[in-house]
Amino acid sequence: MHTKNTALLLIDFQNDYFEGGKYPQHGADSLLPRLRQVISAAKAAQMPIIAIRHLGSAAAPFFNEGSAGAQLHQQLHPAQDAMGWIVDKRHADSFRNTQLADLLQKLKVSRLLLAGMMTQNCITHTALSPWGTGLEMVVLEDLCAAPDPLVHAIAIRALADRVTVSSSQDWFA
Structure with missing residues (x-):
């Protein structure tokens, strides 16, 4: 696959969504x-890697700002040096009220490979974001x-009507 002008967007790989967290995902x-x-x-392909981190208020059910649950998953820590950027958000849409669109423009990104949590919420809202218009969105279904x-299956089927749904194997053999 051609990866020029492509970035990997890692959405909400945070402790609260994993075993022992406040809302583990299947x-x-x-x-x-x-x-x-x-x-x-x-990283080897010199592809920009952007981690999105959702921060909730103290009253939120999970991702409480400053908590261990809001931090990126500990198994990703060795890979964090590869993550060129971390963008904090407070909405399901990774573009809404963040600097993501400006960052992608600065990096000359025209295609986003989306991976993350929750398929039916933050992945869907980001893939269909009005602030992402003009970008080719590719959802890596095996990394959501x-x-x-x-x-997950219902969200992936619905997304396939509007954006490209693919496997990480199609992009990273």
């Missing part, structure tokens, strides 16, 4: 080894998780 822990491989391959497999 299959989240099992996708971590493949995610680390993809991050290494993206939701509360259960059926919710």
Whole structure:
């Protein structure tokens, strides 16, 4: 696959979505080894890697700002040197009220490979964002998780009507 002008967007790979967190997602822990491989391959290809971190208020059910649950998952720490940027957000849409669009323009990115949590929420809102118009959005379905497999499958099917849905194997052999 052609990866020029492509960035890897890692959405909400935060402790609260994994085992021991406040809202574990189905299959989240099992996708971590493949995610680390993809991050290494993206780094080797000199592809920009942007981690999105959702920060909630003290009253939020999870991702409370400053908490361990809001931090990027500990298994990604060795890969964090590969993550060129971390963008904080407070909405499901990674573009809304963030500097993401400006960063992508600065990096001359025209295609985003999306991976993360929750398929039916933050992945969907980011992939369909009005602030992402003009970008080619590709959802890496094997690197996304939701509360259960059926919710994930329904969200992926709905997204496939509007954006490209692919496997990380198609981009990172």
